[in-house]
Amino acid sequence: MSEFRCKLVKTVDDSYDIEIGRGLEGRLIDDIAGGAFGKIRNFAVITDTNVMELYGAKICEELKNNGFNAHLFVIQAGELSKTRETKSFIEDSMLGAGLRRDCMVIAVGGGVVSDLAGFVAGTFGRGVPFIIYSTTLLSAADASIGGKVAVDTPLATNQIGVFYQPKKVYIDIAAWMTLPAREIRCGLAETIKHACIADKEFFEYLENNIGKVFEFDLEVCENIAKRNCEIKYNVVMRDEREQNLRAVLNLGHTVGRATETASGYALLHGEAVAIGLSAQLKLAERYGYISHENARRVEDLLVKAGLPITIPKSIRKQLIIDKLYTDKKVRDGKLRFVFQKEIGDMMCFDGSYTAEVCENDVAVVLTQM
């Protein structure tokens, strides 16, 4: 018998900048032309059918105008495009266009585009660099930070993917002005979630200023974008691979994701998260983790943001319960939740941020909703 040890100790610096501002297309092109990402000449600009006309095509054209070889790949807008099939379609199209390992992927759009394009970048040629040009509040608040990129399958959302960090993220606040109000509200659901997890003062700020986001008050929008990045970064940097702490970002997502899939994606992600937050609050109150007053404050803020906190009648509660078992936190066939501790802090149970919850308790809470 013989043995050979492949020693592969790695030191990796995946640091990147997030630039927050208005109309950042020019900044992106200047960075590329100025060599901020090396000497890359070939680009795959991935966008969706809504964002293409607004931002995607313009960025692709500007790259070409600056002498780069750029190709535009457009997916149908919406969560239903975040599939293995769409990923294969983009990869085949990229290969067909002659793109190889020396290219860079630029995701222009919201979380669907960045999750999909990031996953493409993570596996195309065994990994090519990618940039996110974020055009939604939800992706600014959440999807742009943390390096989780994935697709959905008929059985579960975001379960097939990789950890892959972008080289830079541009958060274009001006793009929020073309967003439908429903999408703004979805971004606010993740924003409220962040405040519940980590920052009581930010929660109070939201209570006083949330309406100004719909008026595109630039100071408020920028503040919200920045605080979201800081909160998510502070969690992700301590637990990139979700060994424990990162699970707190799942607040509201246990019932949220199950409700989203049970609705056949009629509910948008942020709307489902708001419902999930409300379910979590009811359970947390039941177990004594949050006072009745604070639980109502969070629900009031969700309602103020125009978000749902009850389950639409068309969705069968049993279907939600069935879907709960596809959640990534399920262990030994048992449901697990993360819970907020009042506002701005999280419950920790003997060193773990997730706690086992019996199905019956969830069923009772869902019936109240």
Ligand SMILES: NC(=O)c1ccc[n+]([C@@H]2O[C@H](COP(=O)([O-])OP(=O)(O)OC[C@H]3O[C@@H](n4cnc5c(N)ncnc54)[C@H](O)[C@@H]3O)[C@@H](O)[C@H]2O)c1
């Ligand atoms: N990777 C992560 O860590 C992470 C975190 C949270 C959410 N997500 C994922 O993000 C996705 C949701 O993100 P989203 O809400 O940004 O979804 P999205 O990309 O589908 O965008 C929402 C809608 O807005 C449109 N749109 C985007 N920008 C626009 C603009 N500026 N003007 C007008 N229309 C615009 C899109 O075409 C789409 O119809 C989900 O798939 C979710 O799983 C990922």
